[in-house]
Amino acid sequence: MVELEFQQKTKSLIDSLKSICANYGLGNDGNEFKIITQTFLYKFLNDKFAFEAKKIDPTLAQADKWEEALAKLSADDLEMLQLQLGPDTARLKPSHFINYLFSQQNAPDFAKLFDDTLMDIAISNNDVFAVKTDGGAKVVLFDRLSNYIADDSKRDEFCRALINKLVEFSFERIFNQKFDFYATIFEYLIKDYNSNSGGKYAEYYTPHAVARIMAAILVPEDQRGIVKNVSVYDPSAGSGTLLMNVAHAIGENRCTIYTQDISQKSSNLLRLNLILNNLVHSIPNVVQGNTLLHPSHKDGSELKRFDYIVSNPPFKMDFSDFRDDLDTKANKERFFAGIPKIKAKATDKMEIYQLFLQHIIYSLKSGGKAAVVVPTGFITAQSGIDKGIREHLVNKQMLAGVVSMPSNIFATTGTNVSILFIDTLNLGKVVLIDASNLGEKIKDGKNQKTVLTAAEEQRIIDVFNGEQQQDDFSVVVSYRDIAAKNYSLSAGQYFDVKIEYVDITPEQFASKMQAFSDNLDSLFSQSRELEVEIKKQLAGLKYE
Amino acid sequence: MSNSHAFIKFGEIADFRNGLNFDKESHGKGCLLIGVADFQKHFTPSYESLEEINPDGVSREEDYIKKNDLIFVRSNGNKSLVGRSLFIDRDIRALYSGFCIRARLKNDVINPLFLAYYTKTNHFKASISYAAGTNINNLSQGILSEVNVPHYSKESQLAITNVLSAIDQKIELNNRINAELEAMAKTLYDYWFVQFDFPFDFAQGKPAANGKPYKSSGGKMVYNPILKREIPVGWNATSLWDIAKYYNGLAMQKHRPTNDKFLPVIKIREMNDGFSDSTEKASINIPKEAVVNDGDVLFSWSATLDVKIWSQGPGALNQHIFKVTSDKYPKSFYYFELLNYLNHFKMMAELRKTTMGHITLDHLKQAKISLPSLELLEQAAQFIEPIFNKHLMLEKENRTLSTIRDWLLPMLMNGQITVQSATTD
Numbered sequence: 001m002v003e004l005e006f007q008q009k010t011k012s013l014i015d016s017l018k019s020i021c022a023n024y025g026l027g028n029d030g031n032e033f034k035i036i037t038q039t040f041l042y043k044f045l046n047d048k049f050a051f052e053a054k055k056i057d058p059t060l061a062q063a064d065k066w067e068e069a070l071a072k073l074s075a076d077d078l079e080m081l082q083l084q085l086g087p088d089t090a091r092l093k094p095s096h097f098i099n100y101l102f103s104q105q106n107a108p109d110f111a112k113l114f115d116d117t118l119m120d121i122a123i124s125n126n127d128v129f130a131v132k133t134d135g136g137a138k139v140v141l142f143d144r145l146s147n148y149i150a151d152d153s154k155r156d157e158f159c160r161a162l163i164n165k166l167v168e169f170s171f172e173r174i175f176n177q178k179f180d181f182y183a184t185i186f187e188y189l190i191k192d193y194n195s196n197s198g199g200k201y202a203e204y205y206t207p208h209a210v211a212r213i214m215a216a217i218l219v220p221e222d223q224r225g226i227v228k229n230v231s232v233y234d235p236s237a238g239s240g241t242l243l244m245n246v247a248h249a250i251g252e253n254r255c256t257i258y259t260q261d262i263s264q265k266s267s268n269l270l271r272l273n274l275i276l277n278n279l280v281h282s283i284p285n286v287v288q289g290n291t292l293l294h295p296s297h298k299d300g301s302e303l304k305r306f307d308y309i310v311s312n313p314p315f316k317m318d319f320s321d322f323r324d325d326l327d328t329k330a331n332k333e334r335f336f337a338g339i340p341k342i343k344a345k346a347t348d349k350m351e352i353y354q355l356f357l358q359h360i361i362y363s364l365k366s367g368g369k370a371a372v373v374v375p376t377g378f379i380t381a382q383s384g385i386d387k388g389i390r391e392h393l394v395n396k397q398m399l400a401g402v403v404s405m406p407s408n409i410f411a412t413t414g415t416n417v418s419i420l421f422i423d424t425l426n427l428g429k430v431v432l433i434d435a436s437n438l439g440e441k442i443k444d445g446k447n448q449k450t451v452l453t454a455a456e457e458q459r460i461i462d463v464f465n466g467e468q469q470q471d472d473f474s475v476v477v478s479y480r481d482i483a484a485k486n487y488s489l490s491a492g493q494y495f496d497v498k499i500e501y502v503d504i505t506p507e508q509f510a511s512k513m514q515a516f517s518d519n520l521d522s523l524f525s526q527s528r529e530l531e532v533e534i535k536k537q538l539a540g541l542k543y544e
Numbered sequence: 545m546s547n548s549h550a551f552i553k554f555g556e557i558a559d560f561r562n563g564l565n566f567d568k569e570s571h572g573k574g575c576l577l578i579g580v581a582d583f584q585k586h587f588t589p590s591y592e593s594l595e596e597i598n599p600d601g602v603s604r605e606e607d608y609i610k611k612n613d614l615i616f617v618r619s620n621g622n623k624s625l626v627g628r629s630l631f632i633d634r635d636i637r638a639l640y641s642g643f644c645i646r647a648r649l650k651n652d653v654i655n656p657l658f659l660a661y662y663t664k665t666n667h668f669k670a671s672i673s674y675a676a677g678t679n680i681n682n683l684s685q686g687i688l689s690e691v692n693v694p695h696y697s698k699e700s701q702l703a704i705t706n707v708l709s710a711i712d713q714k715i716e717l718n719n720r721i722n723a724e725l726e727a728m729a730k731t732l733y734d735y736w737f738v739q740f741d742f743p744f745d746f747a748q749g750k751p752a753a754n755g756k757p758y759k760s761s762g763g764k765m766v767y768n769p770i771l772k773r774e775i776p777v778g779w780n781a782t783s784l785w786d787i788a789k790y791y792n793g794l795a796m797q798k799h800r801p802t803n804d805k806f807l808p809v810i811k812i813r814e815m816n817d818g819f820s821d822s823t824e825k826a827s828i829n830i831p832k833e834a835v836v837n838d839g840d841v842l843f844s845w846s847a848t849l850d851v852k853i854w855s856q857g858p859g860a861l862n863q864h865i866f867k868v869t870s871d872k873y874p875k876s877f878y879y880f881e882l883l884n885y886l887n888h889f890k891m892m893a894e895l896r897k898t899t900m901g902h903i904t905l906d907h908l909k910q911a912k913i914s915l916p917s918l919e920l921l922e923q924a925a926q927f928i929e930p931i932f933n934k935h936l937m938l939e940k941e942n943r944t945l946s947t948i949r950d951w952l953l954p955m956l957m958n959g960q961i962t963v964q965s966a967t968t969d
Contacts, residue, residue, distance in 0.1 A: 382904065436894070486906060492892055493910075496772060501738050506757050509735050516728040523721045530714045534945075537707040540964045541952070 003181060006174050011188050013165065014040065018192075020161045024149055031148040033192075033265070037272050038142050039162055040189060042118060044275065045090040046098045047171035052089045054172075056081060067099040088280040090125045102167045111146035111155035114163065118142040128280060131267050134260070134289025134296045139267065179248045182276040183208075190239060190269055206238070206312045206373070207409060209452045210419065211245040214310055214371040216461040217400070217421055219249035228254040230307035235291040235359055237261045239269035242310040242371075244277050250308075257282035258306065260291045292355050293322050295363075303334070306363055309370035309422075313356035315415060318347040326355070334362045337388030353378070354385045361392070361422065369400070369423045376404055376416040379489035390487040394479050398424045401431035402489045403460055406439040406450040420489075421464075430482060431464050432491035433474045471495075549696060549959050555689025557654050558647040562618065562685070564607055565642035572598030576638035578609070580620050583628045585820075587660070587712065589615075591636060603639055611635045612656035614647045614663060619682040626683050627672050631660035645683060654693060658701040661708050662693060665954045694957055703963035704956045711949045718938040729931045733880045736924055737916060740765070740776050751920045768914070775914045784885060784911040788870040788878040790843070791833050793861035796826040807860040810836055812844050815865065818856045826860035834861045838936055841868040841879050846902035849890050851882045853932060855939035864902075873918070874925035875932065881913050 017036050026032045053070065054061035063069035071094040073081070082091050094100060096117055104113060122129070122141040130138040145162075146155040174181070219227065227250050234243050237259035247255055257279055261267055267288040274283055287296040297304040320342045327339050335358045340351045353374060360370050378386050379402055393399045400423035407416050416436070438460075439450035452460075463474045475494040485493050504512070566577075577597040582589055609615070613632040617625045620643060640646060649656055662668055671691040672683065696704070736742035741757035744750070751758075758776055759765065765774040770781035796809045806825035808814070814823055836842065836859045844850050846864040853875075861867055870878055888911075893901030955961040 382906070485910075501734060503739050504735065506741065506760060509731070509741070509757075512731055513728065516724055516731070519724050520721065520728075523717060523724065527714070527717055527721065530710060530717060533710045534714060537710050537963070538948075540703075541707065542962050542964055543955075544960060544962060 003177060006177070007181065007184060009169055010171070010174065010185050013043070013168070014189055016165050017162065020158070020165065023161075024154060024158050026148065029148070033190075034143055034268070035145050035148060035162075037189065037268065038118070038145060039166070041141070041272055041275065042121070043098065043166045044171060045121070046092065046096070046166075048089055048175060049085075049092045050170070051172045051175050052085050053081060056084045065099070067094065067097045070094055070097075071100075087128065088278060090121065090129065092121060093124075096121050098163065098166050101163050105160045105163055109156070111152075111159045114159040115144040115146050119144065127284075129271070129275075129283055131271055131283065131286045131288055132296070134287055134294040139264070139288060141271075179244075179277065183244065186239075186273050186276055189272070206241045208241070209457050210312070210373065210405070210409065211241050213403065213457060213460055214242060214419060215245040215249040217403075217464050218246060218308060218310065218369050218371050220465045224249060225251065227251075230255045231258055231304075232256070232308040232310070233258040233297070233304075233306040233363065234309065234311050235260055235295075235363070236311055236313040236356060237270055237286075238263075238266050238312070240273045242312060243270075244273060244279075246308060246310050247277070247279060252278045255308075256285065258285040258297050258304070260287045260289060260296055262288070262290050264288055290322070292319070292352075292359065293325060295359070303363060305365040305368065307365055307368050309360050309364060309368065310372070311356060311360060311370075312373040313353045315351070315353045315375050316349050317352040319350055319352055319355075320347045323350070334359060336362070337392060338385045340385060351385070354389065357389055357420075361389070361398075364398075364422065364424055366424055370421070372420045372422070373417050374420050376418045376490075379404070379418050379420070380493075382486060387487060390489060393422065394482050394487055397427050397479055398422055399430045399479070399482075399489075400426050401433065401464060402491070403433045403464065404436050404491065406436050406452070408441075408448050408450045409439070409452070418489075429467055429476045429478060431467055431474060431476055432489060432494060433460060433463060434472070434491035434495075435460055549694055551692035552653060552695040553689060554647070554691040554693050557651055557659075557693065558614075558649050558688075560685040560688055561606070561646045561648070563615075563640040563642045563644040563646065564602055566597055566602060570598045570600075570602055572596070575599040575603070576636065578615055578630065578638060578640040578644065580617050580625060580641065580643050583617055583625065583630055587631055587664070588633045589630050589638075591634075591638075594638065597639065599639060607639055609636070609638050609640060609646065610648065612649065614656075614660060615640050616645045616647065616663075616683055616688070617643065618645045618684070619643050623681060626681065627669055629660065629663040631657070645685060645688060647688065652698075653695070655698065655701040655705060657705045657709060658696075659693065661705060661953060662957055665957050667954060667957060694959070696959075700963070707956065707963060708949055708953060711945050715942045715945050718942050722935050722938055725931045725935050729876070729928045730880065730883075732927060733876060733924065734884075736920075737880070737914070738884065742916070742920055742924075751917070751923060753923065771912050771914055776916075778917065780915045781912055782915040783909055784878070784881060784913060785905065785908040787873050787881065787913070787915070788868045790866040790868055790905075790908065791861070793863045793865045793867070794830060794834050796824060796830075796860055796862050799827045799830050799860070801825050801827045807835065807858060809862050810842070810854070810856075810859040810865065811862045812848050812850075812864065814856070814859065815842055815844055815850060815852055815854075816848075819859070830860055833867070835859075836861050836867060838940070839875075839932070841875060841882070842866070843868050843882055845889075846893075849886060849893055849901075849903070851879065851886055853879065853935070855936050856943070857940075874921055874929065876925050876928040877921050885911050885913075 014036065017039055018032070021027060021029075021032045021035055026035065050066055054066060060066045060069050070078070070081075078094075085091065101114060101117060104110065107113060119140075119142060126138060126140060129141045132138055146159050149155050149158050230250060232243060232246050232250070232255050234240070234257075237243060238261060240257075240259065243257050243259065247257060257274070259270060261270070267286055270286055271283055274280060274286070285297070289296055295303055299305070323339065323342055326335065331339075335355060337354070337358055340354055343349055357372055357374065357378075360372055364370055379390070381387055400421035402418050402420055404418040405416070408414065409417060435452075435456070438456045439452050442449050442451055462468070463470060467476050468474060469476050472495055473491075475491050477494055481494070482489065573596045575597055576591070576594040578589055578594060582594060609632050611632055611634055615630045615632065617628045620626055647659075649659070668691065672687060735757075740759040740763070742751055743753055743755035744758040744761070744763055745752035745755040746761065746763075764777045766777050767773070768775050768779075768781050775781075793810075801807075805828050807828055807830070808819045809824040809826045811824070814820075836854050838855050838857060840854045842852050842854050842861070843866040844864060845866060868878055868882065889903050889907060890901075892907055893903050952961065956963070
């Protein structure tokens with residue numbers, strides 16, 4: 001019940017922040033999203049600090065107003081406290097607290113104070129909380145939010161409205177919550193800003209069912225709590241749904257996350273997601289930039305290799321601007337199967353997923369595993385880069401299997417998708433699942449959408465992890481079988497052909513033929529009568 | 545030249561009623577619904593394929609159709625559909641959509657079937673335009689009321705409908721005969737070659753017309769590792785690819801006719817519905833392999849997968865369709881083997897689907913089938929090929945009959961042709 005109550009309170013806080021933005025004319029403004037997420041983050045960091053500080057210093061917990069008690073601490077005591085805080089907690093000074101700002105709200109130039117405070121928090125925590133770009137610049141935690149209000153006479157008022165909402169209730173009790181709680185909150189927070197209306201770099205939201213299946217197969221139950229000190233990478237991270245699921249399956253404190261994504265917005269969402277999910281230690285590994293052109297995670301001069309990689313890369317995109325820049329000697333090994341050519345008539349249809357997939361295969365450690373969403377066409381294409389990649393996976397024996405998903409599992413795209421599982425250590429059997437007939441169809445706005453039930457999701461996971469063979473659903477095959485079928489990874493190609501037929505007895509056969517024969521006798525005789533009738537009718541016609 | 549005859553306004557002989565609009569709440573089952581999509585070129589609705597709707601709280605008793613009603617398309621984005629009619633020739637509980645209008649006769653001045661035939665004429669379409677002004681988008685009760693219906697004596701009406709309906713009944717009957725023939729041939733084929741109960745003379749050790757059914761009489765079966773099932777001794781495994789030649793059609797837009805001689809182009813739509821006014825034209829100088837004649841086996845391998853024996857006269861084969869032939873094996877063999885594999889192919893195409901499903905030559909090569917002796921195949925063909933031939937003949941007969949009907953219809957309606965009734969004989 002506590003969980004539901006806090007979920008409700010947190011959602012209504014988000015709603016009221018949104019309505020403040022709307023009242024100040026920022027509804028549907030590109031900047032609204034920054035104000036909402038950053039204000040929420042400020043609140044979160046403030047309360048998290050209180051939560052952690054109280055754990056360390058019980059006198060704070062007992063104090064009537066912890067902020068005042070903290071302000072009274074000597075400089076030494078305060079430094080001592082700061083030192084004891086875990087690395088996940090932002091270091092705040094007494095003048096940073098929401099309560100302090102709340103008490104100063106009638107001061108002249110309050111907006112400036114509000115912005116200065118947030119900027120000061122950002123700068124003093126830059127080492128931990130800043131996201132890098134592939135050019136090396138650092139994207140700090142906060143912007144000067146009041147600047148987004150064009151009319152500067154309204155800025156004080158606006159910041160007052162925000163701070164008044166933030167003092168209303170404390171998050172302190174939510175820090176004991178589990179993964180699902182934060183997933184729900186995160187989704188609620190970004191729901192209005194994560195649409196596919198972004199044009200060229202559409203940020204599709206990976207459905208939870210897909211994310212859960214990927215995590216459950218990459219990190220099966222029996223390995224949970226055993227795997228540790230591993231790296232998890234997503235070269236097109238988006239807001240990080242896939243990473244959060246895998247990190248949670250491994251254990252947040254047992255893995256380090258590495259990401260890169262070209263979208264600035266995605267990188268900001270991802271940072272927020274990491275903070276909410278106890279993965280602050282991975283924020284320095286979030287890079288905003290072009291993964292294909294400037295892969296940023298390196299060990300020395302070599303590209304870094306990872307233990308786990310998950311990704312739902314863009315499928316088709318115009319990269320004609322930098323296609324030829326990729327075609328270098330240095331990239332020959334990374335893009336081993338080739339680089340898609342520029343399509344003269346449809347540059348926006350260039351298969352960029354082929355590059356991401358090759359980049360992922362190249363970036364796997366020996367012993368590593370990956371799960372990648374690919375268009376279903378990839379698993380059967382009989383020529384070109386697609387086939388080259390499949391041959392590589394089969395000949396190097398690094399496949400775990402494929403799950404072909406139902407149509408419209410993503411509400412935003414009609415392309416059928418499959419999940420490709422790579423396992424560099426799998427020398428034995430490969431599991432191919434055709435889940436395309438599962439799911440319930442529902443209407444999602446204008447789009448048809450397919451949703452997997454919990455039981456269907458579990459079936460996919462159990463069949464895959466248990467290497468089970470089920471009629472018209474899954475097959476377990478060897479690398480040699482796959483090579484013999486032209487490297488097709490489509491389960492259907494391996495199903496036994498069934499011609500639906502029920503045996504009949506000689507008597508049944510005889511009586512069936514007799515029935516046909518009787519019917520035909522009657523039809524033929526009617527036919528003859530009609531022939532006579534037609535001729536008679538035609539004979540009676542007279543042209544005038 | 546036209547025999548002078550009187551007209552009567554449609555509004556004087558019939559009442560009209562618009563159909564019902566259903567919203568989302570009515571999704572479900574309960575009552576058949578005739579919608580614009582059900583008209584096509586049908587004379588009467590194909591009742592089996594009508595969709596259902598939940599009529600609760602929307603429909604009233606007078607909204608339901610009755611035998612002898614006529615339903616018209618009232619409004620559609622495609623203007624050429626507006627004014628098309630369907631004749632309700634039986635008592636059936638059904639509603640019609642808001643995009644339709646119903647006409648129900650209120651007296652017996654005009655014979656319902658006569659009226660139904662009349663609504664199929666260009667004269668009727670011209671009448672609508674005349675009453676409504678040219679280029680109408682929507683039909684209304686007012687427009688229909690103004691349409692002139694030829695007013696013959698009851699005897700003449702009956703005589704005219706007798707001519708037309710005798711032809712239509714024959715077409716309908718031919719279709720039923722064909723359905724029976726097809727089912728009979730398939731029953732025999734499957735009994736012999738899928739169930740392996742072909743007639744076998746065990747004394748002589750060979751297939752024979754008067755023998756016993758092979759498998760159920762204990763004929764010896766051996767496991768075939770390629771097919772992964774048991775087949776009769778002496779049979780082999782082969783593939784669909786190996787028993788026939790597959791000629792892929794051409795992109796006919798590159799072979800447009802250069803003069804007034806042409807071949808109609810067979811696309812997937814023509815495979816299903818035959819030629820129509822909108823069928824494209826191709827040059828007669830295309831390679832002879834791309835010319836399709838009656839009796840050829842066609843196999844569409846993309847989008848809509850289907851296998852058909854063509855019966856609509858010479859045509860030009862478009863791409864995405866194979867013409868299947870064999871110098872060695874009887875048609876019944878490759879036709880039924882393809883047909884039996886069709887559902888599997890459809891599944892394969894669905895799996896490959898990125899946008900449009902299709903199968904490839906590899907699928908044909910991987911489609912393993914059992915191969916009986918040629919002798920046995922020819923024995924089956926002796927039974928099946930006459931059925932195919934009869935089938936073709938009836939299809940041709942239907943083509944001729946409908947040409948005659950469509951030619952006679954307007955002339956009967958405008959009095960250019962009269963029927964000599966029995967009394968004046």
